[in-house]
Amino acid sequence: MLQTITRIPVANYSNLKARAGYSIKIDDKEIALFKTTNGIVYALENRSPHPKGGVLSEGLVSGDYVFCPVYDWKISLKDGLVQAPDTGYVKTFNIEIEKDIIFVVL
Structure with a gap:
């Protein structure tokens, strides 16, 4: 079965400021x-x-x-x-950047 x-x-990549979070x-x-x-974009729950x-x-950040x-x-x-001494995790999402557009991949 293929997953879509x-x-x-x-x-827009150029609109995101480093070390700030955006919802x-x-x-x-x-x-x-x-x-x-260093310019890398991450997406988390x-x-x-x-x-x-x-x-x-x-x-x-x-x-x-x-x-x-x-x-x-x-x-x-x-x-x-989550880093020790605490435990747990947050769901992450893949990101793709094409030209100046950031895409979340679901």
């Missing part, structure tokens, strides 16, 4: 976009895995990590894994 891949344009919504999914200082949550797009604005959990932008 959908590329959804969500932002977008695709259907029922709320996704946070992050652009690091916009919710901390802590039981009380936290909006990740409001978190601080340092290197390839975002810090939950509520509990300061350190979360990898690359794979969504």
